[in-house]
Amino acid sequence: MRPERPLLPPPTPPLPPSQPADEAAGGAAMDDVPPRLPDPVPSPILRHSPANSVRRTRSLRSLLADSPSVTFAANLRSGSKAESMASSLESFQFQREGSIRSATPAGLGRVSTRRSASERAGSQRDLRDEDARFVYINDADRTNAPPAGLPDNAVHTTKYSVLTFLPRNLYEQFHRVAYLYFLVLVALNMVPQLGVLTPAASVLPLAFVLGVTAVKDAYEDWRRHRSDKNENNRTASVLAGGAFRPKRWEEVRVGEVLRVVANETLPCDMVLLSTSDPTGVAYVQTINLDGESNLKTRYAKQETMATPPEALAGVIKCERPNRNIYGFLATVDLDGRGRQAVSLGPSNIVLRGCELKNTAWAVGVAVYTGRDTKVMLNSSGAPSKRSRLETHMNRETIMLAVVLFVLCSVTALLAGIWLGDHGGDLAVIPFFRKRDFSSSDDPDAKYNWYGMGAEVVFTFMKSVIQFQVLIPIALYISMELVRVGQAFFMVQDRHMFDEKREAKFQCRALNINEDLGQIKYVFSDKTGTLTENRMEFRCASVHGADFSDTAGDGDGHSVTDDDGVVLRPKTAVRTDPRLVALLRDGAGAKAGRARDFFLALATCNTIVPIAAAADDGAAAGERVLEYQGESPDEQALVYAAAAYGYTLVERTSGHIIVDVFGARQRYDVLGLHEFDSDRKRMSVIIGCPDKSVKLFVKGADSSMLGVIDKMLNSDVIQATEKHLHSYSSLGLRTLVIGMRELSQEEFQEWQMAYEKASTALLGRGNLLRGVAADIERNLRLLGASGIEDKLQDGVPEAIEKLREAGIKMWVLTGDKQETAISIGYSCKLLTRDMTQIVINSRSRDSCRKSLDDAITMVNKYQSFSTDPQLRVPLALIIDGNSLVYIFDTDWEEKLFEIAIACDVVLCCRVAPLQKAGIVDLIKKRTSDMTLAIGDGANDVSMIQMADVGIGISGQEGRQAVMASDFAMGQFRFLVPLLLVHGHWNYQRMAYMILYNFYRNAIFVFVLFWYVFYTGFTLTTAITEWSSVLYSVIYTAVPTIVVAILDKDLSRRTLLKYAQLYGPGQREENYNLRLFIFIMMDSVWQSIACFFIPYLAYRKSVIDSSSLGDLWTLSVVILVNIHLAIDVVRWNWITHAAIWGSIAATWICVMILDSIPTLPGFWAIYKVMGTGLFWALLLAVTVVGMIPHFAAKAFTEYFTPSDIQIAREMEKSQDTHDATHPEVQMSSVSRA
Secondary structure: OOOOOOOOOOOOOOOOOOOOHHHHHHHOOHHHOOOOOOOOOOOOOOOOOHHHHHHOOOOHHHHHHOOOOOOOOOOOOOOOOOOOOOOOHHHOEEEEOOEEEEOOOOOOOOOOOOOOHHHHHHHOOOOOHHHEEEEEOOOHHHHOOOOOOOOOOOOOOOOOOOOOHHHHHHHHHOOOHHHHHHHHHHHHHHOHHHOOOOHHHHHHHHHHHHHHHHHHHHHHHHHHHHHHHHHHOOEEEEEEOOEEEEEEHHHOOOOOEEEEEOOOEOOOEEEEEEEOOOOOEEEEEOOOOOOOOOEEEEEOOHHHHOOOHHHOOOEEEEEOOOOOOOOOOEEEEOOOOOOOEEEEOHHHEEOOOOEEEOOOEEEEEEEEOHHHOHHHHOOOOOOOOOOHHHHHHHHHHHHHHHHHHHHHHHHHHHHHHHHHHOHHHOOOOOOOOOEOOOOOOOOOOEOOOOOHHHHHHHHHHHHHHHOHHHOOOHHHHHHHHHHHHHHHHHHOOHHHOEOOOOEOOEEOOOOOHHHHHOEEEEEEOOOOOOEEEEEEEEEEEEOOEEEOOOOOOOOOOOEEOOOOOEEEEOOOOOOOHHHHHHHHHOOOHHHHHHHHHHHHHHHOOOOEEEEEEOOOOOOOOEEEEEEEOOOHHHHHHHHHHHHOOEEEEEEOOOEEEEEEOOEEEEEEEEEEEOOOOOOOEEEEEEEOOOOOEEEEEEEOHHHHOOOEOOOOOHHHHHHHHHHHHHHHHOOOEEEEEEEEEEOHHHHHHHHHHHHHHHOOOOOHHHHHHHHHHHHOOOEEEEEEEEEEEEEOOOHHHHHHHHHHOOOEEEEEOOOOHHHHHHHHHHOOOOOOOOEEEEEOOOOHHHHHHHHHHHHHHHHHHHHHOOOHHHOOOEEEEEEHHHHHHHHHOOOHHHHHHHHHHOOEEEEEOOOHHHHHHHHHHHHHHOOOEEEEEEOOHHHHHHHHHOOEEEEEOOOOOOHHHHOOOEEEOOHHHHHHHHHHHHHHHHHHHHHHHHHHHHHHHHHHHHHHHHHOOOOOOOOOOOOHHHHHHHHHHHOHHHHHHHHHHOOOOOHHHHHHOHHHHHHHHOOOOOOHHHHHHHHHHHHHHHHHHHHHHHHHHOOOOOOHHHHHHHHHHHHHHHHHHHHHHHOOOOOHHHHHHHHHHHHHHHHHHHHHOOOOOOOOOOHHHHHHOOHHHHHHHHHHHHHHHHHHHHHHHHHHHHOOOHHHHHHHHHHHOOHHHHOOOOOOOOOOOOO
16 A cells, blocks of 8 residues: 555445344344345445434345345346345344343444545534535425526636637737837837837737637637537436436536436536435536546445435535545534434535446536536646747847847937937938928928937837837747747657557646756656556565465456356456465464454455456456456456455445355454555455454555564564565565454444544544544554566666666655665666665654764765776765655755765655655756656646646546646656657757847848938938738748757667767857847847848948848848857658748748839839849858858867767768667566
8 A cells, every 4th residue: 555645535324224123133144145246335324314223124135125236246147136134233143252242332323534635634624604606406496596606507708709719819919028118119010200110010920820829819718619619518418397307417406306317427527415326326427527537436424325316305514626536524404493404425426527437427516516516626737838949039139129129229329329329300301301391380390309318219219119129029039939840759759668558658837848958857756657556465474474486377256146157357466376276175283373364354444346358268158357446566466366265246335245265254344544644554344254343454564563462472472574575675565454353332332432433523534543643553564565566668777767867766655665776676776886864764854864974975985986987986865754854954965965976865754745846856956957857646746747748647546647747648758758859859949049139130131220320310221011921931930940850860860879869968059158149149140140241232222121131131042040059850851841832932022012002112023133133142142151161160170069069979970770670678576
């Protein structure tokens, strides 16, 4: 059992009617047991109800005769009626020391103690009227009467309507500060004095970006609207006019009574009133809610089952809607005066989205509908994260804003100086025309002149509008498109396809793809993440003897029904022949303890046995017996018990039937305390056929050894402890089994305490744990079990690759230290040459001393080995108790100092919140990127805390997947995800961001140089439409295509040389130095692009429009040639994008110059007819690319990086190397 694994809250059992004493007594004999396996119900406590006192003498068989039954591993005969074998506690007799004493215990109520922290908090608070919702059963009008204001059951997941789409979508998009910046510029351009561009040209870039995003949002919302419509139009069966009638889901109201049949989905959150099972049991599958496919049991109270639904009336007082799917606090009052209020818990409510399984029908009353249902309240996605590159990009954007301010200030200052120098000529200069000569009335009239100071301010504002493209608006939408393309190729990667589950890689967060290439720390769960979470029973220690020689055939132990139908356990377990012989033919105390041991394995659980159809190759009349349960550990133990002859074949709410070597025996379940993370154990009280009452307890050794009676067989306890240490050293998961026989007085005392605790409305969880602690003491040790959780395929090789890549691996697990260390060696997380630093403290002082000693050891090893190649690898192993002391004090800095000096950190016995705290320890104190990977609900906090969260879709449901940024099926897929896709994504996105800065800067600097020759009037030779289309059409497509498709290195090379992942960790592809270099390059290229044509034409009569067309084409050709030089892997799409972009620019310029109403009409056609035009294009390209080409050649030949060296190696590889597999992944299993 995984102590750290949060489990669903336990069910509260129904209150079955009583049986006559003679009938119950007869039921103890196996001859009277009907040869069927009724609905398996892990609901172990029967409860007597005052409301059902009139039914005490009525047999359940008469009830079942009127109720449809569902065949489980029970009714294997067609047409047979379901018969219950539940016996009442009134008929149960205790037999001890030859004397038989009858007892009629008071009624019991079963509420499990397995509750989460949130549930415990809920059970400890009183439900006040002002904090409660009142639901009147069968009276929806009164329930929904004002001022209740309860919503209908319609689901609306859409964000927009036809009327709200435009304003709301624009409001959401303008949350980006950059969009607000461009909106302000558009508004400034509308001012007549600042009108640099025409209104259409100024609005087009922003409108294009907003429009593309709006279309994408509209399509996504339309899909949600279509899904909502299909959901709301489904039909439910609602009680109206004394009969159940069809009604659309969206019309269901709180207070209405609904009927759901098998395999139907529940339309709302309902409190169960009755089910097809006379004991009130219903099975639901919650895969749509929490991702778990195992069946869960829910119960209807016997007080409500006693009355037909159409005659039922009362009021349910429940808590207001909340997101806690594992908690529910309510009471139901059937007489309306509060004197018969019955408590309701999480096991009495079924939630919207669940499916009713293996239950003919269930009737319930709607308590939460529509947006108040728990599935809707939990429908929000994972928290939004921003990538590291995007965060750094803000720094460069601010620097560009400073550059823009400087350019505008220089332009305004020089404009002021120019206006001062030419003040006398302003009256006649055409552009200014300070004097208004058309006014005859006022000879001093001014024409569009507002004074020297105002003109300087206007010039500054015009400069901002003219140079606005320096901050690339198209970059944001380009990044979104690139991330979508990268995600597509990650999802389609066949190397990350899980063939066992037929599951593709999932990319749930599109905004952090590039972070996958910068990971420095990986925090991993163990069970289900590194291991398969498929448990296999390997060995057992029984009464101090070790039985680990599993040389049996492993065919399993089949049982036969009275009709000759053979039930074969689905999973075969290899057995120890000595232990099988001891169970069959042994005598004495050792044999008795061995039989009790496997009886405990078969009964002390919440497993549901189900008979399923056998495979095609099975013999006729054979069916497969499958055990379903929430814990893989329990499944393994029950399969082991079946292999050794103790086969669980039936479970109802009141009894269990176990086939013991062919003889069926019935055990009445009198009580059950389910597993919780506080006690770390579970217990069951059963009534045996010999009328004795036994308490069986199983749990972790850390909790069980404290409740074992040390005075009983101390030699057995010592031997078992040695076996536990041996099993743990082999990497096996261990459980300790104990028992105690209860006297009548002990049972009655427990029964009364349990009844009081289970009906309490305040502090119910604490009371139940106290009851469990009182009964779970002075146990006799039966033995211990060893279960193997095998490693997933390729885990050792994957961890080794990650370590080669410079990634530090931390494993955070709830297992005990010995088990975690053994797994660490098996998966190559720990190596024999590592020096282990163990911090395993039981007090605050010892923890502080251990930390100080560890720091001393770390400093000593670091001083001995200054050479990184000779450094001794260190491994830190720390347990959860020590972490409690560390996090409660100011010793976190000490732990951080030790941890970062170690190559591996292994944390044992840690709680879910401690996992998140460890991740936060690194995030707060370093700038390194963190990744958390896990498979269970206990890993959610860790996954959400890390920079990148990855969920494994394994055996523990999909909670981790739903909270993650990425999801995959196997841990080994982390290698191609990080080393291949992470490297590619980071390298391409970093280059694209820098390239966008560069291509916009060169265009702005060309405009800036032209200002010096226009009297600083901000007129431009480049047409305004070319300025607008430059970032949208002329240069946008090539950078997006290259950022999606280009690969600096092949997959094989990246996997073969894991060290090539290092540049991402060191931020070599995107840093301030590269930004400054590329801005210097853009200045040089802008000078070449502007001044070479200017100097060539400065004494000619060429017009400005022709020169502007030449500058436009020069810039576009230059930036595309720059991109082409940097492309590593060409394909036809890249060729089409780059050369097609140049061709598209040419076509657009020709079209613009063909429009008579635009300036520069026919200019391009005149200038293209000269040879000088083509010579200048060539000269600009050559001169402009000299620095970039020279720097590229110099670095690659004289100071090559690891990437460049690997690229040259790829070119020189022979054919034999090219055919080698990329990574050798082998399946690893431990004997």
